[in-house]
Each structure stands twice: as C-alpha cells, then as structure tokens.
Amino acid sequence: MSRYLIIGGICGLAWAAALRGWMAQLTTGVPDSPSQVTWLTLVLILLPGVAVGAVLGLSAALRATGRAGSRWLILTPVLFASALVDPKIFIDLISSGMGGGSLLVIAIALSVGYVLTRTHWSVTRALVAMLGAFGLLITFGMGEMAAPLGTPRGMWVALYGLALVLLLGMASVLPYRPLRTSLRAHWWIALGALTGFAWAAGLRGFMAQVMTRDGSSVTWSGTFLWILAPGLVAGGLLGWAAYLCRHGGPRRARWLALSPFVFAAPLVPPLVTLDVEGFLVNGIGGGTIGVPAAALAGGDALAGRRTWLRALASLLPLASIPLWAATASTIGGPELGLDTSRGLWVALYYWSLLAVFALACAIPLRITPEGRVGEAASSSRVISARSSTP
Structure with missing residues (x-):
C-alpha cells in the first residue's frame, strides 16, 4: 500500500x-x-x-x-x-x-x-x-x-x-x-503513448522555464520531431512492457527498458554528418543521453536483481538533486535559486519528471514469463480468506 x-x-x-x-x-x-x-x-x-x-x-x-x-x-x-x-x-x-x-x-x-x-x-x-x-x-x-x-x-x-x-x-x-479482468495490448500501448507524450510535453515546458533568460523557441522539427515524437514512441513501448509485465513475456522483452534512448534521436543527424561539436552545443547532446541514462539507472535501482548493482545505479539519478541545486542559478539566473518560489517549483518540476521516468523504466525489468496476473488473483483470494476469518 x-x-x-x-x-x-x-x-x-x-x-x-x-x-x-x-x-x-x-x-x-x-x-x-x-x-x-x-x-x-x-x-x-x-x-x-x-x-x-x-x-x-x-x-x-x-x-x-x-x-x-x-x-x-x-x-x-x-x-x-x-x-x-x-x-x-x-x-x-x-x-x-x-x-x-x-x-x-x-x-x-x-x-x-x-x-x-x-x-x-x-x-x-x-x-x-x-x-x-x-x-x-x-x-x-x-x-x-x-x-x-x-x-x-x-x-x-x-x-x-x-x-x-x-x-x-x-x-x-x-x-x-x-x-473487465484485463485490457488488450493495444490499449496499454495507447495509454503508454498518451503518458509518454504528456511527459515529453511537460519536459518541453520545463526547458522553456530554464531558457526564459535567453528565450525558448518552439519549432516543428526541434519540438515535435525530436521531443514529442520520441516521447510518444517511448511511452508506447513502455506501455507494451506494462502489458507484458502483467501477462508474461519472453526474457528478451526486458530490453524494452532501453526505450527511453529514443530521445537520443537528435544525435543521429550530427553523427551522420560527423558534426561532433554541433550536437554538444548548449548541452543539447548531453541532455538527450543524460536524461534517458539517469532514468534507466533509476529503473535498475528500483527493479534490478543484484543489490550492489542497484546501489551503484541509484547514484546517477540521485546525483541530479544536488547537481541541479548547485547549477540552477548559473543555468537560468538567480530566479531559479532554490530560495525562490519559482526556483523551487522548477526544481521539483525537474526532479519529479526524472522520478516518473525512472519508475517507467523499471516496468520492463519486472517482466517474467508467467506475468503478474496469477499473483494478483492469489492476493485477492488471500485477502478474501482473511476477511472471512473470525
């Protein structure tokens, strides 16, 4: 509970x-x-x-x-x-x-x-x-x-x-x-896609708050192609993982945990043209890798199998808390300091988005061949038996 x-x-x-x-x-x-x-x-x-x-x-x-x-x-x-x-x-x-x-x-x-x-x-x-x-x-x-x-x-x-x-x-x-007892796979994928799209739109809103000082421009390619579309795709894949988590799936389905790296799509054009410096300008390239990496590490910390790996993986997402607290004012100006109402809101905005992303990345790591439907039914029977016991 x-x-x-x-x-x-x-x-x-x-x-x-x-x-x-x-x-x-x-x-x-x-x-x-x-x-x-x-x-x-x-x-x-x-x-x-x-x-x-x-x-x-x-x-x-x-x-x-x-x-x-x-x-x-x-x-x-x-x-x-x-x-x-x-x-x-x-x-x-x-x-x-x-x-x-x-x-x-x-x-x-x-x-x-x-x-x-x-x-x-x-x-x-x-x-x-x-x-x-x-x-x-x-x-x-x-x-x-x-x-x-x-x-x-x-x-x-x-x-x-x-x-x-x-x-x-x-x-x-x-x-x-x-x-009904369960939803079909396409409903899980649709719900995941909606959630992923909403998350990506919220991430773009966070970026707009950070870039207020220098101005934040919204374009069809930059916002829709490189942020919203990857969010839609990654969300759909994680929705499919949620379905497999409940109903069972092959072990290789755990690779769906890598879905967040769809956000690294903006790196493809610069890498194809060998414009290495281009995708590192303003930290854009680092962000498209860093955010999915932190989310994946957080998912492994939540649902990994080995304790020492889980502890090690938790260091990356947890580092975002002091890192943002130390650099927020430098990135967005004094108004993003944690001692201001706007700064605290933006910080909570950022940290909660990363936390939700990490929770989503933990879903594929819980996929087992037998799923969780039997477990849920068993829990229901146990609770019913306990409630009927005098």
Whole structure:
C-alpha cells in the first residue's frame, strides 16, 4: 500500500508541476498578464497534485488487491478546487469568470472517469460524454492564447494541455470497480503513448522555464520531431512492457527498458554528418543521453536483481538533486535559486519528471514469463480468506 501511495504522490507532483508549466505558457501571448510564481503555487497547485496522486494510488492499490474503496474516492479530482481558496482567484472567478481553470480540469476528469467506467450507453452517459468532449475542446483551444494554432508554439501548448487533462481523466477511472479482468495490448500501448507524450510535453515546458533568460523557441522539427515524437514512441513501448509485465513475456522483452534512448534521436543527424561539436552545443547532446541514462539507472535501482548493482545505479539519478541545486542559478539566473518560489517549483518540476521516468523504466525489468496476473488473483483470494476469518 505504501508503495502505491508514494508512486501516486510522485506522479501527482509531476502532473501538477507540468500543469503549472502549461499555465505559464498560456500567458506568453498575453503581455499584460505575465505568469507569476509565488509560494501559493506550491500550496494551491503542487500540494493538491501530490494529494490527488496519492489518493489515486490508494485506489490503484485497492483495485489491485480486489478490495472495494469508498465511493467518495471517485471525487478525488475535486481536491484541485483548493486553488479557489486564494481570495484573488476566487474574486476573479466571481467577477470576470477568470481563474476557473481548476473547475474545468475537475469537470473533465470526472466526466472522462464516469464515461469510461460505464458498460452501456444511456442518456446520462451521453450527456456526460458531451460535457467531457466540450471541456477537452476548450482545453485544446486555449493553446490559441499562447500563439495561433497554426504555429509550432500554439499547437504544442494546445496538445500539452489536452494530453495532461486527458491523462488525469484516465487516472480518474481507478476509484471505480473494474469493468473487465484485463485490457488488450493495444490499449496499454495507447495509454503508454498518451503518458509518454504528456511527459515529453511537460519536459518541453520545463526547458522553456530554464531558457526564459535567453528565450525558448518552439519549432516543428526541434519540438515535435525530436521531443514529442520520441516521447510518444517511448511511452508506447513502455506501455507494451506494462502489458507484458502483467501477462508474461519472453526474457528478451526486458530490453524494452532501453526505450527511453529514443530521445537520443537528435544525435543521429550530427553523427551522420560527423558534426561532433554541433550536437554538444548548449548541452543539447548531453541532455538527450543524460536524461534517458539517469532514468534507466533509476529503473535498475528500483527493479534490478543484484543489490550492489542497484546501489551503484541509484547514484546517477540521485546525483541530479544536488547537481541541479548547485547549477540552477548559473543555468537560468538567480530566479531559479532554490530560495525562490519559482526556483523551487522548477526544481521539483525537474526532479519529479526524472522520478516518473525512472519508475517507467523499471516496468520492463519486472517482466517474467508467467506475468503478474496469477499473483494478483492469489492476493485477492488471500485477502478474501482473511476477511472471512473470525
């Protein structure tokens, strides 16, 4: 149970930090309304994200062991309404309708969760589906605030928000009773691809925050081809690994742990043209190798087989914590120092993204020929037997 809570909390933190990054991008096209990060950002956005993730992790634990949770867990996304505790946000919502983004996110998440857990279509399900689809359309259209949707920046911001909100809606299914015993492989691959795309879009949002001082340009090739597309592919492969982890797969399937190195695709053109210095400019080449390497090492530290190798592998991802703390101000200026609200948010943003990546890389390392379905069924029978024992 504790592992589910911790993993859920980390994922919730990464999601909320990425959502704040999306909110920052929405204001880039509105000069009179700059995005300001305060200490309330940590309290009203990141902290609820941790809470929502932990509660959804609890729901996942209950589902995995065949136990039914409280019906109130279905309302978990409502915790994001805590942002309205801020008097300024609440007044803006009442007076001008601004600041209601948290309500939109909640409505979409609850709608998607409800629709995906119904077995038959009804008037209620159709109306809720229309509400959720309308909310997702609004979220996508909000990308126009950053730039026209026909531009790389506008399309990235639009897809960024859409992927994050849709992902929360998918996670909102967890408090419901499962409709079927298992999903087919293509559903796992699709869910992994969505998660990978959302992660890559969030990573691009983090990069934009780091490059604020020098300016961050979004291009069709640089952002979509070298960041978002690899995230989509790597996520799909890791989703397939999650399916094999549950249902069993060959030992060679553990090589799917190398999927993150799809992000090293930007190195191919410079290496083909022997432009060695080109891919090291501004640390871009090092990042495309360093981030997947740290994630893979973290995955091995979590799910490796030999204790001494796990301890050794943990050094690389753990080194990112003091390394970023020591170099953040140098990279992005004094405002990225950990003693500032923006600096702490960006640091948590970076660390939680790496942690989620490491958790994903641990999935292929858990693949066994027999899978985990039998283990889950056995756990359910044990719990049922214990509950019936006087």
